[in-house]
Amino acid sequence: MTNTDRKHHEFIIVGSGISGISSALALLRGGFKDFLMLESAEGAGGVWRENIYPGVACDIPSVVYQFAEDQNPNWSKLYAGGEEIMKYLNQTRTKHGLDEQTRYGVKVSKAEYDDRNAQWNISTHDGEEYSCRYLIKATGAFNSPLIPKIPHLEDFEGTLFHTARWPKDLDLSGKRVAVLGTGSSAVQLIPIVADAAAQLTVYQRTPIWLLPKFDFNIASPFRWAFKNIPGSYALSRKLSYSGIAYFLQVVLSASGKHPRVHRLLESAGRWNIRRQLKDPALIEKFTPNYNLGCKRPSFSNNYYKAFSKSNVSLVSDGVERLTKDGILKRGADKADPFDVIILATGFNILGDASTSLPAFPIAGRQGLNLREYWHNSDGFKAFRGATVSGFPNLFLNLGIPYAGGTSWFETADLISEHIVKCVQTAQSRSSAEVEVKPEAVDAYMADMDKLLDQSVHHTGSCATSSSYYYDKDGKTPLYSGEAPKVSWTETYASPEQSYVFRSMESSAQ
Structure with missing residues (x-):
């Protein structure tokens, strides 16, 4: 098939969940309108479309569990339920006309990079062919249900x-x-x-480990204040954001620096068991024998x-x-x-059998296979969870490893802004390709490994935790040790330090 036979767009976004929507919104804000979203399901929403079990809800406060540029002051509860989150996602898509730029029921079978034309060629299971300058993989990490290996x-x-x-x-x-x-x-x-x-x-x-959940209905006077009193909603977001960031530091990325607070949270977890149960045998069975955060x-x-x-x-x-x-x-x-x-066995994220990372075959420069690269060659390496060396013009939204953020929404928004900055820089230089430098990836991975020396996985007792945080090499490449927004500032200011930008002529050589 010739390139002229393919349906071409400047951007193709695969996936229409949180990260896909965030990517599309950032492109629109950056003035990029020629994009198409491909969604394998018959509707948008990603993990919130798929998970409809009773009681499904987020465990991040609603005021920060949303897109930064499309905020909702009308959440009914501190921790929104799945239906309300889906309603918010659908309203956001409708508001920005994203349905008109989405093909539903289209499952990508493979994506291959064309070095000569500096573009991605994409095939679907139905035999359709697309091409794009920039490919955004927004298929998430929680779409490969873990089925336990139980006999019979x-x-x-x-x-x-x-x-x-x-x-x-x-x-x-x-x-x-x-x-x-x-x-x-x-x-x-x-x-x-x-x-x-x-x-x-x-x-x-x-x-x-279960901590008490301070959840409550947000009364109408508060929702009125959020909409009508300048600064009130911003203050609530700032307080929630600061609290979550500190919690993640104490529990995950830097627990070794906060041993007293970490022990206090574990005490709260044990108290949470005792206040609900009186049976000593049950209390013992429910008490973890590993540290909080493992x-x-x-x-x-x-x-x-x-x-x-x-x-x-x-x-x-x-x-x-x-x-x-x-x-x-x-x-x-x-x-x-x-x-x-x-x-209720969770998801296969980092395992060899995972269908999430990546969700479809991706072949980069000279046929470099992303699944082989991650699972069998170099391990889960990427720059800020967004780009991989050897895969020009490919961006991962909600990718790994070490993608920072206090919630999936914030992570997606940070990566989305990063994508736009990279493309804008490429265009200002008349470049056909943008590719992260391998030394930038290695330096970033080394920085994260050093920062996470104080994480609970290095300083705590985690051997009995059976955690999906670990890959087969015993590393935990799922979260960053940096303060999210601060960590991206330098990259936004000068992407040239981390990326190489090539013209069409040099990319074809």
């Missing part, structure tokens, strides 16, 4: 599904239900399932209470296998029967 999983004849594939209109009333996993999704849905099901059994491999913590005021109900039980012995009608736990002679089994 396929033998179960009842209803079995992952939380990210929750069946619409599912009725659990009167059902015998099992939930495998006790991560963030399980914490949100278990109290609701406990009220609906006739019997609920939760299979716990590793307990989770795996993703969460917040809840009613999770533990659910296990005081007569129809709810906890199994921490492990699962031997599934049978056609239930689950055989380790050491048992007989399987426990269930009608529904819910896999």
Whole structure:
């Protein structure tokens, strides 16, 4: 196929979740209108479109869990639920006319860089062909559900599904239900399932650190003030942002520098168990034997209470296998029967079998394969989670490693602004290519490794945490050790220090 046969755009964005929308909004603000979004599903929203399980909500305050340039002063709760977040995302897309620049139901099968023409050639599963100067991979990291390797999983004849594939209109009333996993999704849905099901059994491999959740409805006078009193909403955002940034420092990236506060938060987690439960055996089973932050913590005021109900039980012995009608736990002679089994087992982010990183085959300069590069060659290396050496004109939004930010929205906005700055610099130089320098990537990775020497994963006890933060080499390339906005200032001011800009002639050589 010749290049003239392909549908060409200056930018193609793959994915229409938080990072895809953020990328599109930044392009519009930068004056770039020739872009197309390709979305494999029949609607936008990404992780918030896919996750519709009962109780789904963000664990970041709503006032900062939004796009910086499209703020919503009308959140109903401090921590918004999934439906409200989806409504916000859809309203933002409609406001900026993004549906007109999106193709739904289009799944990308591969993207290959054309050195001679300094462009990306993109193929879809339906046989369509596209090309673009700049490719933005905005497919996120939480779209590869982790299915546990339990023997005879396929033998179960009842209803079995992952939380990210929750069946619409599912009725659990009167059902015998099992939930495998006790991560963030399980914490949100278990109290609701406990009220609906006739019997609920939760299979716990590793307990989770849970802190009290200070959630509340935002009263109408506050929403009125946010809209009508100058500075009030900005102040609430600043306070929330500062609190989250400090929390992440203490719990994750620099816990070694804040040992007393870190211990205090762990004490709050243990108190949160004791205030909801009186059974010493249950309290012991729910108390983690690893440090807070080794795996993703969460917040809840009613999770533990659910296990005081007569129809709810906890199994921490492990699962031997599934049978056609239930689950055989380790050491048992007989399987426990269930009608529904819910896999609350999280996502495969850094594993070899992950379909997230990348979500489709990407071949860069001279055929360099991004999956091979990340998983088998150089490891998860990137510059600020946004660009990879050897892949000109490719940008990763919500990529890894070490993409800074206090929430996915902030991370996406930071990377989106970075993309626009790079492209504007390329255009000012009449350059056809922009590619991050390998030495810039190596320097950034080294800086992050040094900064994260004081992270809980280096200073704490994490061996028993079973955390998805780790890759196969024992590194934790998912979060940055830098203060987010400060860390990007130098790159914004002079992208020439980190990137090489090539003309069409030099790129073809």
